[in-house]
Amino acid sequence: MSSITVPPPKCLQKTFVAPRRHMFGPGPSNVPPRILAAGAEPIIGHMHPEMLEIMSDIKSGIQYAFQTQNNMTIAVSGTGHTAMECAIFNAVEPGEGVLTAVNGIWGERAAEMAERIGCHWALAKHKPVLFFLTHGESSTGVVHPLDGIGDICHKHNCLFLVDCVASMGGAPLHMDKQGIDILYSGSQKVLNAPPGTAPISFSERACQKVFNRKTKPVSFFLDMTWLANYWGCDGKPARIYHHTAPVSAFYSLRESLAILAEQGLENSWQRHKEVAEYFHEGLENMGLKLFVKDKNARLPTVTTIVAPPGYDWKEITSYIMKNHNLEISGGLGPSVGQVLRVGLMGGNSSKASVDMVLEALRDALRYCHKSKV
Numbered sequence: 001m002s003s004i005t006v007p008p009p010k011c012l013q014k015t016f017v018a019p020r021r022h023m024f025g026p027g028p029s030n031v032p033p034r035i036l037a038a039g040a041e042p043i044i045g046h047m048h049p050e051m052l053e054i055m056s057d058i059k060s061g062i063q064y065a066f067q068t069q070n071n072m073t074i075a076v077s078g079t080g081h082t083a084m085e086c087a088i089f090n091a092v093e094p095g096e097g098v099l100t101a102v103n104g105i106w107g108e109r110a111a112e113m114a115e116r117i118g119c120h121w122a123l124a125k126h127k128p129v130l131f132f133l134t135h136g137e138s139s140t141g142v143v144h145p146l147d148g149i150g151d152i153c154h155k156h157n158c159l160f161l162v163d164c165v166a167s168m169g170g171a172p173l174h175m176d177k178q179g180i181d182i183l184y185s186g187s188q189k190v191l192n193a194p195p196g197t198a199p200i201s202f203s204e205r206a207c208q209k210v211f212n213r214k215t216k217p218v219s220f221f222l223d224m225t226w227l228a229n230y231w232g233c234d235g236k237p238a239r240i241y242h243h244t245a246p247v248s249a250f251y252s253l254r255e256s257l258a259i260l261a262e263q264g265l266e267n268s269w270q271r272h273k274e275v276a277e278y279f280h281e282g283l284e285n286m287g288l289k290l291f292v293k294d295k296n297a298r299l300p301t302v303t304t305i306v307a308p309p310g311y312d313w314k315e316i317t318s319y320i321m322k323n324h325n326l327e328i329s330g331g332l333g334p335s336v337g338q339v340l341r342v343g344l345m346g347g348n349s350s351k352a353s354v355d356m357v358l359e360a361l362r363d364a365l366r367y368c369h370k371s372k373v
């Protein structure tokens with residue numbers, strides 16, 4: 001008699017093949033064969049010397065992508081949210097004040113994370129120790145200027161934390177020059193790597209705060225004291241096991257950073273700008289309206305289009321998925337129901353992709369039902 005009471009699931013007997021799809025939503029983006037191939041290399045141990053070398057390469061790649069000399073530069077094992085929590089959990093202690101700029105959903109989420117660890121939302125008069133700002137707001141399609149803000153924060157003894165998940169590699173960003181103290185991103189947008197790793201970097205000023213806390217950070221997994229050691233950033237000769245790094249994900253991340261380095265950051269910024277302008281012009285020629293009126297405030301990676309009046313936006317996105325095998329998405333958080341979002345990031349940032357999206361939208365507007373709303 002078998003002791004098994006739950007039989008092997010029938011669904012797992014079917015061979016799995018992932019659909020081939022144009023990933024033109026706000027992320028994840030398509031992963032090019034070269035990065036997929038890197039991720040398919042054989043597994044080695046997470047503490048083997050070759051792995052430590054890969055991590056060192058990743059660190060250099062992130063320093064380049066962020067334009068920083070910060071020694072405390074690593075990739076967190078997890079998505080953008082993990083890096084967000086890593087930044088907040090390490091930089092602030094319960095009872096301290098955090099100020100977040102809400103220019104879309106990400107500021108709201110940062111505020112919630114701070115609240116969960118017992119920090120209060122601070123107004124300027126409450127002397128915040130951390131100011132959070134999203135550079136590329138993927139929910140609203142806004143790119144926020146950063147110049148000068150770091151100086152103001154530092155004058156008030158406050159750290160400047162920036163989210164560049166949706167903008168890194170797609171819009172100009174200079175961590176050191178812009179006085180950013182903590183900067184984090186994600187792997188699945190402009191970098192075109194699979195979701196699951198998140199670059200993050202801490203300035204000297206941020207390290208002073210992070211490594212002189214009175215209390216331990218609430219998360220063991222995200223404690224920078226441990227992660228700094230695992231990434232060889234703490235100057236100690238021995239690396240101590242903290243967690244099993246996602247080995248394949250690090251291979252892919254390394255390859256994606258190598259591609260960015262080969263192409264050149266400035267070329268990548270320029271291409272995203274030109275492709276976005278070409279896209280925006282095409283949308284306006286079709287009679288569609290851009291959600292962000294000010295051209296300079298438009299995020300080059302994720303475009304928000306005013307949901308065409310009289311149409312059900314969900315029908316448009318479903319139609320395009322079904323008939324064009326192409327993902328675009330609706331709004332998120334404050335922009336739900338108001339916009340369609342199209343992300344053209346990394347290798348997807350090309351005029352050929354733009355033409356494909358414009359054709360799909362033209363077709364959807366012809367065939368979707370105007371009367372449904």
Ligand code: PMP
Nearest residue numbers: 079080081106136138165166186
């Ligand atoms: N910040 C921004 C600006 C984002 O666009 C995203 C992902 N859409 C995140 C944070 C969160 O990243 P993840 O989904 O990888 O956790």
